[in-house]
Amino acid sequence: MDLRELEAFQAVVEAGGVGRAARRLHRAQSSITARIRQLQASLGVALFERDGRALRLTAAGDVLLDYTGRLLGLAEEARAAVRQDNIGGRLRLGAMESVAASRLPLPLAEFHRRHPEVMVELQTATSRELIVRLQAGALDAAIVGDEVDNARFTRVALYREELVLVAAPGCPLLASPKRLAGKTLLVFHGQGCAYRRRLEHWLQALRVVPARTLEFASYHALLAAAATGVGVCLIPRSVLNIYPQREALAVATVPARVAHLQTLLVTPRTLHTPALTRLVEALRADAGASTAA
Numbered sequence: 001m002d003l004r005e006l007e008a009f010q011a012v013v014e015a016g017g018v019g020r021a022a023r024r025l026h027r028a029q030s031s032i033t034a035r036i037r038q039l040q041a042s043l044g045v046a047l048f049e050r051d052g053r054a055l056r057l058t059a060a061g062d063v064l065l066d067y068t069g070r071l072l073g074l075a076e077e078a079r080a081a082v083r084q085d086n087i088g089g090r091l092r093l094g095a096m097e098s099v100a101a102s103r104l105p106l107p108l109a110e111f112h113r114r115h116p117e118v119m120v121e122l123q124t125a126t127s128r129e130l131i132v133r134l135q136a137g138a139l140d141a142a143i144v145g146d147e148v149d150n151a152r153f154t155r156v157a158l159y160r161e162e163l164v165l166v167a168a169p170g171c172p173l174l175a176s177p178k179r180l181a182g183k184t185l186l187v188f189h190g191q192g193c194a195y196r197r198r199l200e201h202w203l204q205a206l207r208v209v210p211a212r213t214l215e216f217a218s219y220h221a222l223l224a225a226a227a228t229g230v231g232v233c234l235i236p237r238s239v240l241n242i243y244p245q246r247e248a249l250a251v252a253t254v255p256a257r258v259a260h261l262q263t264l265l266v267t268p269r270t271l272h273t274p275a276l277t278r279l280v281e282a283l284r285a286d287a288g289a290s291t292a293a
Contacts, residue, residue: 001042003075006068008035009047013065017055087274088117094130094142095122097188098195098219099263102238103159104143107286111279118275128192134266140276141267143283145194148266156265156280158287161236163195163259165252168229174252177203182211184231186222189215194261199234202258223249236261 011021012032022029040047047061057065095104100122108120125133127144134142134153143158165174173179180203187196203210214231216222219239226233227248234254240246253259265283267276 001039003072005035005039005042006072008032009039009061009064010068010072012036012048012055013057013061087115087278089273089275090119090121091275091279092121092123092138092140093279094133094139094144095124096127096130096143096145096194096263097124098161098236098239099143099159100124101219102236102242103286107282110286111282114282115275115278118278120279126188126190126192127194129190131266134268140271140273141265141279143263143265145261145263148264152269153266154269156267156284157262158265158283159238159263161238161261161263163198163234163254163261164237164240165232165234165254166223166226166240166249167232167252168227169248169250171229171232171250173232174250177206177208177254180210180232181208185210185213186225186231186233187213187215188219188222189217195234195236198258198261202254219243234258 008021008025008027008031011024012018015021015024018032018036019029022032025032036047043060043064045060046058047064048055049058050056104122108122111118111120123130123133123139127146130139130142130144131146131148133139145161148155165177167174173183185199185203187193187199191197214225216225219235220243222233222235223240223243223245225231227245237251240249240251243249265280267280
């Protein structure tokens with residue numbers, strides 16, 4: 001059963017006969033007859049029965065007629081979707097809080113300017129939570145700082161983040177990570193935060209055990225605590241660069257294996273829509289421009 005057979009079937013029903021259907025479709029009558037026979041053979045049922053000189057639908061043909069309209073309509077919708085310049089619909093994009101704040105405002109604003117008919121719904125969460133939502137079908141795409149299952153998802157490298165240690169000016173803890181033993185770490189809330197795990201794994205490798213860990217629900221609150229001397233945090237330099245009180249903080253670099261983290265735009269391998277394709281293109285272009293700058 002293919003679309004050409006269904007088109008012939010629908011034309012015969014609507015035109016009231018094979019001859020009229022052939023003229024409507026600009027085909028030879030023999031071609032229409034062959035399509036109907038192929039369709040009946042593939043389904044294993046008769047779709048028409050003779051009533052004198054006229055054709056009448058069988059019960060099976062009547063059932064197929066409803067599906068035929070829907071299938072042909074969906075096929076035309078698919079053709080239009082891949083051909084049209086204007087795209088629409090809703091996209092559910094997930095991103096880490098840091099990326100949403102420091103990287104996405106400009107590219108999403110430009111995307112909205114170019115495609116105002118697409119509604120982008122932005123959700124923020126930790127990397128692990130975003131991957132869970134993606135697997136559950138609650139997101140169409142997500143920007144994460146973790147590796148993902150290559151068999152289930154398509155990955156596009158986006159922003160290369162540099163993580164730095166941040167504390168109050170003059171804080172001796174920035175001089176050496178060994179001094180963080182018995183001190184306070186400031187982290188973004190949730191065990192699923194990629195930056196938090198990067199910091200904790202680094203300190204574990206150094207056998208450094210902090211006295212306590214304070215969690216914050218926003219980077220502004222975390223940086224404000226660091227500026228007042230509460231503790232030390234590891235954050236992307238891109239987030240630090242948009243913090244209004246940047247001069248109230250001291251910064252220290254960390255080893256490259258800790259500092260460099262590649263964020264990934266992740267999408268399900270089975271999901272392909274014009275709107276999502278355009279969004280992926282827009283984010284890749286922005287990431288490329290950021291790297292060049």
